[in-house]
Amino acid sequence: MNAAPPLDDVTVVCVTYNSSAILESMARTLGQFRNVVLIDNASDDETVARARLLLPHARIIERTSNAGFGSANNQAMAMVQTPFALLLNPDCTIAPPDVQRLLACMQRFPNAGVVGPQNWRSETVAQVSHRDAFFKPDTKDLSQLPEEVIKAEWIHGCCQLIRTTAFHRIGGFDEVFFLYYEDDDLCLRMGQAGYDCLLEPAARNFHRGGASSEPSIRTEFIKRFHYARSRQIAIRRYMGTGAARLHLTKLLLASVPAVLVYSLLLRRKHAIKWAAWGYAALAASLSLNVMPGRKGTKSKVGIQP
Numbered sequence: 001m002n003a004a005p006p007l008d009d010v011t012v013v014c015v016t017y018n019s020s021a022i023l024e025s026m027a028r029t030l031g032q033f034r035n036v037v038l039i040d041n042a043s044d045d046e047t048v049a050r051a052r053l054l055l056p057h058a059r060i061i062e063r064t065s066n067a068g069f070g071s072a073n074n075q076a077m078a079m080v081q082t083p084f085a086l087l088l089n090p091d092c093t094i095a096p097p098d099v100q101r102l103l104a105c106m107q108r109f110p111n112a113g114v115v116g117p118q119n120w121r122s123e124t125v126a127q128v129s130h131r132d133a134f135f136k137p138d139t140k141d142l143s144q145l146p147e148e149v150i151k152a153e154w155i156h157g158c159c160q161l162i163r164t165t166a167f168h169r170i171g172g173f174d175e176v177f178f179l180y181y182e183d184d185d186l187c188l189r190m191g192q193a194g195y196d197c198l199l200e201p202a203a204r205n206f207h208r209g210g211a212s213s214e215p216s217i218r219t220e221f222i223k224r225f226h227y228a229r230s231r232q233i234a235i236r237r238y239m240g241t242g243a244a245r246l247h248l249t250k251l252l253l254a255s256v257p258a259v260l261v262y263s264l265l266l267r268r269k270h271a272i273k274w275a276a277w278g279y280a281a282l283a284a285s286l287s288l289n290v291m292p293g294r295k296g297t298k299s300k301v302g303i304q305p
Contacts, residue, residue: 004104007096010161011035011080012088015072018219019090020045022208026090027054033086033096039076041066070173070182077172080164089158091208092119101203102161105149113166113195114187116155117203118145127207129156130199134184135239146201155197157183159205166195179223181230188238217272224276232284251281 012033017040019026030036036058040048048062059079063072073087084106086099098117105115119127128142130152160183170189173182187197228251236244255278262271 002107004100004107005083007099007103008034009082010084010086010099010103011037011082012086013073013076013080014038014088014090015041015069015076016043016047016051016090017041017066018043018045018047020047020050022091023047023050023054025093027051029088029093030055030058033099035082037061037076037079039063039072041069041072068175068178068182070177071175074172074175077162077164077167083164085162085164085167087157087160087162089207092159092205093207094159094203094205098203098205099161102200105198105200105203106161106163109149109196109198111194111196112198113163113170113190113193114155114197115161116197116199117159117205118199118201119156119158119205119207121207121209127156127209130154133188133238134181134234146199148201150199150201151196152187152199153191153197154184154187155199156207157186158207158209163195166190166193169193170195176233177230179226179230181234184234185237217268220269220272221276224273225280228277228280229284232280248281248284251277252285255281 010033012030012035014026014030014036016023016026016038020043030038031054034057036055037060038051038055038058039061040051040063042063042065048060051058051060061076061079063075077085084103086094086102088094094117102115102117106112109115116129119129121127126143126145130146130150131138131142131154132140133153136153170186170193172186174185174189177185190197232244232248235247255274258274259271259278262268262274
């Protein structure tokens, strides 16, 4: 068997947004790799300034507007000159030997377009890192970790080793997904193009989750809004207009009473979630391009029910 490609064949791509609080941890991880592209989605904190100090070897792209996670990755991937790219969230920690295991998997399976590691919340708590397509019923026990490389329809987007040629062949991320479900869509289109998406359980990545940007009520609302918006787009694309309309109707009917109940119970996080989901559903039903949290940009695609 041929040796796995060297680490110099990998460019680590990291998208930041108001990530100053976790920058030191991120820099310790990224500092272990020679090729790094960090692209910032118009942060209004000290992310870029601190990144320039902590990662002097990295190529840093400072965007003047936030057009979304997929859009930022596409711009960064246009700079990648290596055969492979590791798309890594800023709240992830992965060691070079584990990236080497992902590369070895790519070497073993030349038809692979995406290879992901087993993600962990801690040394003992695993995170679901693969599954069937989002629109299929859950029939597998995902709490049982695989012991060998497996093929999946979705690989968790927090850490993905990408074959650069495959990424460009399918056109990269679809930028209609501002945040969430862009990894589902990418994996599904990889499959449609004839590439495999694989999980390599021997590789470990530690993912804090929800720590990529500073937490706040505004941030929580924006994330929940985009989750609902992206799910609506994904359902319409992969399940059809009828399924999308049914999903939208259920969300509209449930959101108002849910906000009222959770507000009365003083469960703020749940109230914010349902308020954001309801706002997204209302915007979708009216086909409005109402996009909270985007600086200086407008949605190019309306949300159709």
